[in-house]
Every structure is written in C-alpha cells, then in structure tokens.
Amino acid sequence: MNSIGRVTQLKADFFNRDPRRVARELLGKLLIRKTSRGVLAGRLVETEAYLGQGDDAAHSAAGKTARNAVLFGPPGYAYVYFIYGNHYCLNVSCLPEGVAGGVLFRALEPVAGIDQMAAARGLDFANESDVDTQKISFLKKIASGPGRLCEALNVTRERVNGKSFMSPRSDLRLVDDGFHVRRISVTPRIGIIKSAGYPLRYFVAGNPFVSGNSRFNNATSPSI
DNA sequence: ATATCGATTATCT
DNA sequence: GATAATCGATATG
DSSP states (O other): OOOOOSOEEOOHHHHSSOHHHHHHHHTTOEEEEEETTEEEEEEEEEEEEEESSSOTTSTTTTOOOTTTHHHHSOSSBEEEEEETTTEEEEEEEOSSTTSOEEEEEEEEEEEEOHHHHHHHTTOOTTSGGGOOTTSHHHHHHHHBSHHHHHHHTTOOHHHHTTOBSOOTTOSEEEEEOSOOOOOEEEEOOSSOOTTTTOOOEEEETTOTTOSSOTTTOSOOOOOO
C-alpha cells in the first residue's frame, strides 16, 4: 500500500515548456527525496507557475542575479529561495537556457517516509492531539504549503539550489507513477502583490492536502 | 471558521 | 531601509 511501483523519471523535455503547462502536468507526479533517514515521497497536489516576462511576481522579473540564476538556466533544475526570514520554497526551472520561468511546489500529499517527514516538521507522534497519525488533519500539517513542504523534505537553499531533478539515482527526483489526476482547479496565486489576479495556481480539485482555505480554493478561470 | 499579527533575514533600492 | 512566492500562535465569532 505504501510502496512505489514502476515509475518513469521526468526528463528535460517535460520541463522545457511554458511554466503554465508544466505546473498543470506536474499535478499527480511524485516528488522523491532521499535522506540519511530514508526515502521521503509525496504526490504534488498544488503548484504555481511563474513566468519570465510580464510577470512582476516572478523573481526573474527584473533580470538575472546571483539569487535567481537557476531560473535563467536549463530546464529541470531546483530553484530554492529563502523567504520571510523563516522559510524555504522549492521550484523547478522551465523553458530553455536563457529564458526564465519556473514552477513553485506548494503542497504534497504524503506518500512515503511519513514518520520522518513529520519528525522533520517538528510534529510529535506522541503528542495526544497528534496521536491519530492516519487522520488527514495530522497528515495535512506535513507538507500543505511551500514552506512546510521544504521543511518536511529537508530542502534548504544550501543543500538543494541548482540540483537537477532528472538524475537517475539522485536524492531529489520527480517521477510519473501512472497516477491520473481527475480534475484540476485554477485560481490566482497566493501571497503575492504584484501581478496578482492571473490564474496561475493549479491544484487537484477536492484534494484535502491543498494549502490555504476555502477562500482561496474556489476555482475561477479555466486556463491552458 | 476566519482574522490579525509577529518572527526573522536575504535581497534589492 | 523596505520588502517578501510563509507559518504558527492567538483572538474572536
């Protein structure tokens, strides 16, 4: 029930496309991370697209810097940034070298290594309020939100920025296990001021591990 | 269930 | 010096 069967790792061609299409098609894919304490994995249920041009919310909007260089590099590499003095956020670069674009990973449905991820998040299995580890209310605390996702998977800029998602035996991989997403919802992106309003947030409709709350999760526009 | 607010630092103006 | 692709705690309905 908890094992991952036959899988296909995503290749450069998958990422070498418009971030909106990549963001949409990443839903349902597995993000796999290896640590000294075992294999961690989750299914992507929420993403956001960040475009290179005309998207003032994107870190790449003002041009290439040391911080955002990965977004301008080849497709399929991890861009990790630190935000609000507290949190890391994980993205994958899209589009060919020289053209900026990326997808932010906002939420995972936990699949494997759940106890390790919970521990990395500081969640306590022995705590009375957390004692039912099968409950969605507990599992939702693991990786529902971009900062939580990074903490659960031991992702920091120092460890992960610039790393490929496409190497066969890497400790950071994106794979297709054949899971089919039924329906996708689209809303504006969360937590941004500039270029707000564009429908560039994608999530699996009805999935309980999507971040935010009802006020964010009413789908508006259809998109690509 | 929803709203508000403080934490804390890399990056850019 | 201001800002930020967030989170968790607290307060209130």
